[in-house]
Amino acid sequence: MSETIRVAVLGRDGRMGSEAVRAVTDAADMELVAALGRGDDLRELVMSGAQVVVDLTVPAATRENVRFAVSHGIHAVVGTTGWDDAALAQLRSQLADSPGTGVLIAPNFAVGAVLAMKFSELAAAFFDSVEIVELHHPRKLDAPSGTAARTAALVAAAREKAGVGASPDATESDPLGARGADVAGVHVHSVRLQGLVAHQETLLGGTGEQLSIRHDSFDRASFMTGVLLGVRSVAGHPGLTHGLDGYMDLGL
Numbered sequence: 001m002s003e004t005i006r007v008a009v010l011g012r013d014g015r016m017g018s019e020a021v022r023a024v025t026d027a028a029d030m031e032l033v034a035a036l037g038r039g040d041d042l043r044e045l046v047m048s049g050a051q052v053v054v055d056l057t058v059p060a061a062t063r064e065n066v067r068f069a070v071s072h073g074i075h076a077v078v079g080t081t082g083w084d085d086a087a088l089a090q091l092r093s094q095l096a097d098s099p100g101t102g103v104l105i106a107p108n109f110a111v112g113a114v115l116a117m118k119f120s121e122l123a124a125a126f127f128d129s130v131e132i133v134e135l136h137h138p139r140k141l142d143a144p145s146g147t148a149a150r151t152a153a154l155v156a157a158a159r160e161k162a163g164v165g166a167s168p169d170a171t172e173s174d175p176l177g178a179r180g181a182d183v184a185g186v187h188v189h190s191v192r193l194q195g196l197v198a199h200q201e202t203l204l205g206g207t208g209e210q211l212s213i214r215h216d217s218f219d220r221a222s223f224m225t226g227v228l229l230g231v232r233s234v235a236g237h238p239g240l241t242h243g244l245d246g247y248m249d250l251g252l
């Protein structure tokens, strides 16, 4: 890769995309070569000579965007939600045919949120109960959040590996779904509130004690360090990386 990374942003007009356009433009080691919105032709990615595409669009569009990028050997840094296990498996198999290409699927770009996910995973097996509360702005399209779904999956895997059973819960009747969504056996509660940006708390309960692991993004600027780290790192990590921690030395 040349010294200046040629970057395209998808979702140019969105809350995250517009912030990413600014961050890439301001980065001395990057050149913004394309910024596309809904309805724009993806071939512009190829014509602009983009080396890395940043996808900050909508769940309905992101898979096709990434499929297109990979099929043209363009690395992808993806913050958009909607990447379930089936979509990830399909992407892995496409990447196997494009061995030099890297894709980062990052449920959350904020450094604190990445650490909160990791801390939740580390703590998960040491407590009887775990539940997750995610709180977001009311214009968010999906629930639960991608970060909460990923945290629940990591927590569930850690508990299973350690042989820890399900969180105790005597609920017999919940006709309205007051106990929240069951994500891999972990209850996730989604709050949508005017004034919020992106917040999450993992609650872990044991005998006579509680550990709360909370992260708050008060501003979308909090995500840009991670976006830029992704852009700088993706070419050096061919294949699929799920989670920005794959590019961070956590010393674990």
Ligand SMILES: NC(=O)C1=CN([C@@H]2O[C@H](COP(=O)(O)OP(=O)(O)OC[C@H]3O[C@@H](n4cnc5c(N)ncnc54)[C@H](OP(=O)(O)O)[C@@H]3O)[C@@H](O)[C@H]2O)C=CC1
Residues within 6 Å of the ligand: 010, 011, 012, 013, 014, 015, 016, 017, 036, 037, 038, 039, 040, 056, 057, 058, 059, 061, 078, 079, 080, 081, 082, 106, 107, 108, 109, 110, 146, 223
């Ligand atoms: N990983 C992370 O750290 C973060 C991830 N996110 C995720 O990023 C995504 C975007 O969030 P946010 O910016 O708040 O959402 P917005 O709705 O503000 O922005 C999405 C933008 O994408 C545009 N768009 C839709 N389809 C396409 C397409 N095919 N090509 C290009 N642009 C398209 C939309 O256009 P139109 O308005 O016309 O629909 C809109 O401008 C969400 O999935 C969100 O959950 C958000 C914050 C942090």
Ligand SMILES: O=C(O)C1=N[C@H](C(=O)O)C[C@H](O)C1
Residues within 6 Å of the ligand: 081, 107, 108, 109, 136, 137, 140, 141, 144, 145, 146, 147, 148, 197, 198, 199
């Ligand atoms: O839509 C958002 O705003 C956010 N989406 C991501 C998610 O669903 O986890 C990341 C962050 O929580 C903000």
